[in-house]
Amino acid sequence: MKVSLFKALPVALAGLFMGSAALAQETPSATTAAKFRTWSIGVNAGVLTPVSPLGGRNDFSNNKYNFGYGLYIKKQFTPYFSLRLDGVRGKLSGDNTEAFGSGAANNSAVRSFETQLEYSATLNAVVNMFNIDMFKKENALQLYALAGAGFAGYQPTITTAGGTTAFGGGKTINELIIPVGLGAKFKLTDAVNFDLGWTFNYVDGDNLDGVYRNGNDKYSYAHAGLEFALGSGKQLAFHNPVAATYDEAVAAKNTANALKSDLDAQKAENAKLRSEMADILKDTDGDGVADKLDKCPGTPAGTVVDGSGCPLKTPEKVVERIITEEDRKVVKDAISNLEFDLGKATIRSKSFATLNRVAGLLIQKNFSLKLAGHTDITGSRELNLRLSKERAESVKAYLVTQGANASRIEATGYGPDQPIATNKTAAGRQQNRRVEFTLY
Incomplete structure (x- = not known):
């Protein structure tokens, strides 16, 4: 029977994984991009019994109900599929105090058994079969199915018809188990769910109840518990991508309709603008300047006009001014002899x-x-900028009083920013205090 269980395991798991993969392909990319709670832990308690409605009873006619408890940790990969690591402990028991289902008398040499389920640990694939309301983005109730594989460790004890107690070797027996189950989950809050489940566990051995007969043993665990979703945000398990996709499709259709309306309106606006543009660009005299901007309409063909449509004036002949060495000497002498009162812009008469x-x-x-005024670094920069400007302006004002054209004289002050010598010596600072003359 071990071979048959090993053959059945990949078939069961493949069915769950293929179903979950097909459902996951329908999940929109927006689902994975959003922030959801995907990790959770659960605790539960319920009833353990050595019987399975899908595989019959074990080796005793009267199977009893005993307390069991468990916990699990789960990772939700899509709204439809998760992996869950389950652990369960408890007790299984039964006796032969009743007749078998066929009515035959129970003449077994074993009166009863009691098995301590020290542990069961299984990894299960869980598929959410459907969300209750397919048109709600988030539901509060879902049904699920699971299947997986794992191991169970247990110690059976039997009592014979004569009252003798026997232990199953005194050691823990470890066997492969295959769980399959169904459940319903109710969302109480974004972080807490109420879970109802019924799991049927098929043991790869005929030693769970201490009696060896034809057929492997099995047991079931019906339970209720709470699941706590970790993290922040909504739970991915209750997210409904079908409804989200439908809403996105409706929104896309509305957007497309709005864009079409905007496009129609824009086409009408463009036609109006083209008509207005034709009026604006109308050029009756053909001079390249639109009538609306033409200040000299009716100019003869071939006339070169300016931007306002008027004929261009013949440019004045440029007179080249030649600066001679003698001219430069006049300027150089003026620079050399130029003196001001200390700290002022007043020109001394010797200049x-x-x-x-x-x-x-x-x-x-x-x-x-x-005229470019300069100073040394003595004093504040602001004071020197002002003094250099005032001295240049003072020279300009004097030249104007002597008949020079003011519009042809430019006076600027640079303060201490353009030294021609070091400011660390008195001689250097003297050179930096100057007004430069540039003819052009």
């Missing part, structure tokens, strides 16, 4: 003669002049 020559040069040759 007037050379500045007068610069003014005459600007008037005579129509030169332009850039």
Whole structure:
């Protein structure tokens, strides 16, 4: 019989896994992307009995009901499929005080048995068969089926018809078991579920009750308990991807309808804009400037016009101004002789003669002049910027009083930002305090 159980195990598990895989393929990607509670632990208690409605009874005519308890840890992979590690302990017992179901007298040499189920540990594939309301994104009730494999350890004790007690070797017997079961789960909160289940366990041996006859033993565990979902968010097990997909499809259809309406409105708006654009771009005289912007309509064909549609004026002849070495010497002398009162922008009178020559040069040759004031680092930067600017402006003002064109003179102050010598020595600071003249 061990061979037959080993052959049945992959068939049962394959059926559950194939069903769960087919259901998982229908799960939308949004399900896996969302944050769900996928880990849970459960505790339960119920009734252990050495009988299975799917495989008949064991070797005794009267199977008794005994207390059992268990716990499990579960990982939910999709709304339809999970793996669950179960552990159960308790007691199994029965006797031959009643006639067999056929009515035949029970003349067994063994009166009763009692087996301590020290442990059972199984790994089960659990499939949520369907959510109760297929049009709700989240349900509160679901039915499930499970199948798996594992091991059970137990010690049977038998009592003979003569009252003698015998132990099953005094050692724990370990056997392969295959559980299959059904259950219903009720969601109480996002973190707590009420669980009802009935599991039928098929033992790969005929020693569970201490009596060896034809056929392997079996037992069942009917239980109730609580399941606690770990983490935060909703439970993946109660999520309904079918309803979520339906809602997404409806939303997509509404979005498509809205986009179509927007597209129709945009087409009408574009037609209106094209008509308005044709009016705006109308160019009667063909000069390249639209009538709405043409300030000189009716210009002859071939006339070169500016951006306002008016004929371009003939550019004035550019007069090249040549700066000679003598001109540069006049400027250099003015720079060398330029002095101001200490800390002020007042020009000392000894500088007037050379500045007068610069003014005459600007008037005579129509030169332009850039004045750039500079200081050393003595004092604050703000003060030096202001002083350099004021000194440049003071030179400009003097040149204007001597007849120079103010529009051709630019005065700027740079403060201490453009030194030409070190500021660590008095000589260097003296060189940095200057006004530069640039002819052009």
